[in-house]
Amino acid sequence: MGKTLVEKIWDAHVVKRAEGFPDVLYIDTHLIHEVTSPQAFDGLRKRGLPVLRPDQTVATADHNVPTLNQHLPIKEELSRYQVDMLTKNTKEFGIELYGLGHPYQGIVHVIGPELGITLPGKTMVCGDSHTSTHGAFGAIAFGIGTSQVEQVFATQCLLQSKPKTMKIEVNGQLQKGVGAKDIILYVISKTTAAGGTGYFVEFAGSAIRSLSMEGRMTVCNMSIEMGARGGLIAPDETTFEYIKGREFAPKGEKWDEALAYWKTLYSDQDAQFDAVLTFDAADIQPMITYGTNPGMGIGVSQNIPTTAAQPDSEQPSYQKALDYMGFADGEQVLGKPVDYVFIGSCTNSRIEDLRQVAAFVSGKQKAENVEVWIVPGSKQVEAQAKAEGIDKVFEAAGFQLREPGCSACLGMNEDKIPAGKYCVSTSNRNFEGRQGPNARTMLVSPLTAAAAAITGKVVDVRELI
Amino acid sequence: MKKFEKLTSTVVPLPIENIDTDQIIPARFLKATTREGFGENLFRDWRFDNNNQPKTDFVLNNPQYSGQILVAGKNFGCGSSREHAAWAIDDYGFKVVISSFFADIFKGNALNNGVLPITVTEEFLEKIFAQVFADPNAQLVVDLEAQTLTIAATGESFEFEINPYKKSCLINGYDDIDFILSHKAEIENFEQTRPFSFYR
Numbered sequence: 041m042g043k044t045l046v047e048k049i050w051d052a053h054v055v056k057r058a059e060g061f062p063d064v065l066y067i068d069t070h071l072i073h074e075v076t077s078p079q080a081f082d083g084l085r086k087r088g089l090p091v092l093r094p095d096q097t098v099a100t101a102d103h104n105v106p107t108l109n110q111h112l113p114i115k116e117e118l119s120r121y122q123v124d125m126l127t128k129n130t131k132e133f134g135i136e137l138y139g140l141g142h143p144y145q146g147i148v149h150v151i152g153p154e155l156g157i158t159l160p161g162k163t164m165v166c167g168d169s170h171t172s173t174h175g176a177f178g179a180i181a182f183g184i185g186t187s188q189v190e191q192v193f194a195t196q197c198l199l200q201s202k203p204k205t206m207k208i209e210v211n212g213q214l215q216k217g218v219g220a221k222d223i224i225l226y227v228i229s230k231t232t233a234a235g236g237t238g239y240f241v242e243f244a245g246s247a248i249r250s251l252s253m254e255g256r257m258t259v260c261n262m263s264i265e266m267g268a269r270g271g272l273i274a275p276d277e278t279t280f281e282y283i284k285g286r287e288f289a290p291k292g293e294k295w296d297e298a299l300a301y302w303k304t305l306y307s308d309q310d311a312q313f314d315a316v317l318t319f320d321a322a323d324i325q326p327m328i329t330y331g332t333n334p335g336m337g338i339g340v341s342q343n344i345p346t347t348a349a350q351p352d353s354e355q356p357s358y359q360k361a362l363d364y365m366g367f368a369d370g371e372q373v374l375g376k377p378v379d380y381v382f383i384g385s386c387t388n389s390r391i392e393d394l395r396q397v398a399a400f401v402s403g404k405q406k407a408e409n410v411e412v413w414i415v416p417g418s419k420q421v422e423a424q425a426k427a428e429g430i431d432k433v434f435e436a437a438g439f440q441l442r443e444p445g446c447s448a449c450l451g452m453n454e455d456k457i458p459a460g461k462y463c464v465s466t467s468n469r470n471f472e473g474r475q476g477p478n479a480r481t482m483l484v485s486p487l488t489a490a491a492a493a494i495t496g497k498v499v500d501v502r503e504l505i
Numbered sequence: 506m507k508k509f510e511k512l513t514s515t516v517v518p519l520p521i522e523n524i525d526t527d528q529i530i531p532a533r534f535l536k537a538t539t540r541e542g543f544g545e546n547l548f549r550d551w552r553f554d555n556n557n558q559p560k561t562d563f564v565l566n567n568p569q570y571s572g573q574i575l576v577a578g579k580n581f582g583c584g585s586s587r588e589h590a591a592w593a594i595d596d597y598g599f600k601v602v603i604s605s606f607f608a609d610i611f612k613g614n615a616l617n618n619g620v621l622p623i624t625v626t627e628e629f630l631e632k633i634f635a636q637v638f639a640d641p642n643a644q645l646v647v648d649l650e651a652q653t654l655t656i657a658a659t660g661e662s663f664e665f666e667i668n669p670y671k672k673s674c675l676i677n678g679y680d681d682i683d684f685i686l687s688h689k690a691e692i693e694n695f696e697q698t699r700p701f702s703f704y705r
Contacts, residue, residue: 060669061670062670075535078539079540079588087682125538187588233580234523234606294702360521469527474532
């Protein structure tokens, strides 16, 4: 019987398999950042162990960094201390750091791909659940906890049980104004926020194939929001084209060797998945979330489902979510006023996202009632945006183009949405308090966010393009 | 890691679904660089209002309920991979979390910190909630060796599943690093004999 893509990559990384034990899985690349690594470095010191493969470990500062005046010392004391600890720890253990001020600094899941560190067939981990992003290249990539960060430091391996596999096919042509973010929000609205738990998901089908690498990253990024360990897409010409020539991508003979191997990375025709879901791209509208988990999404022109329509046992939690959002059963989200628009995060802060937003807002002005923050995913994205004059478009529209970091996606730095305010956001989580205590988040695509910025309310972007 | 012993305790009921790790420990409390002290901010924004006053309607502020076992609705621990969530639960004093469904990463993090996540059926979860709401002093007995969870008052018992390796780690207080390091020669052999040179 044939193998799925996940099985091919997984099996090629098993160092030791024994009955009754999880596999010892070899990790090719370990990405780290300031928030989930300090306790792991401490653990190594207590055990008297080195980082086994510092040259397979890459660090950046992203979660906790300010997005204004990055050239100045970080004002907030605890944040500064945490970022300083990363500098000290990476120096002590011999790990490359793309810290503040470095031209490669940025959100860990943006810099891996853009530097050619993320490659098909790799196993990659990071102490961050959105590590699934890298699966867009046909890699097994998943988030881990800090104890596991310490394991990978010490052994370059993880103890992991082989996951179940799920295929999600999206076939057909997307409507105008509908993109990768809408696909994944739609899928999660169908699977629920727990529907992928225990699985590694392979995204396939013509609508997925037609996406750029940026779009594929957006889809795989949010695999975790349906509970999946990771998501991945078989590499193809789009993938190879994106990787070729990037800083750390293989070159010359190594490129040829790599390419020959990468072309074998697909699920065999007769491979068996533990679950298969199929969707029609034409059914997907611009999506928006109205609740407090990413599964609570609807097409922007649809009404909020009623509490009575939910299973009995789930009604209290559902009602709690609507109360938090200040929404009522059966209401329309269209026309709801918006206070903040956040365009950024590891889901949607790449150059293609910024280009798309700029193309839409060019020559337009933001609505008076809205504050708009654009936070590029990396210094390289920021530099590219400036080189293309995109910064001028944003400035003219009244948007703030900030410096790279995770920013208002999780509100660890000072970029917080005030209590009770509505934020239309291109990020990945609408949990209570995620963007600031009592902040209300509605997840959307960059295009829908741009439309909200210009009109000051939730609108159907299809009517504006 | 500390050893997991047989436990008899009252429980704290939290019948809410999809409790994500941002609720368990909000991001603004992730700035510490040690593992200690997260318990005081466990469920911070459900426990305290904007003026840092306890919200009296939240279960952790209800003196009727206490204990080393937290019982919650399905899909507990979804969202962010932050192990700080497991540290906060442990630091607050919980040794066991019971739900009908756990998110993968949280489950692994809990096990790596000596906190036992027990998955029960929806029916058994309902039984526990019913028992605890009828009598806040109701006790549960957790026997990891036998893999049983028992409602003390009624004797109703549930046999739960756990990976045998993780079970032995909890009972003996081992962690994964000790185990993987025992395979170091195999790791080095893997590195030297793998066919591809382009990943390093």
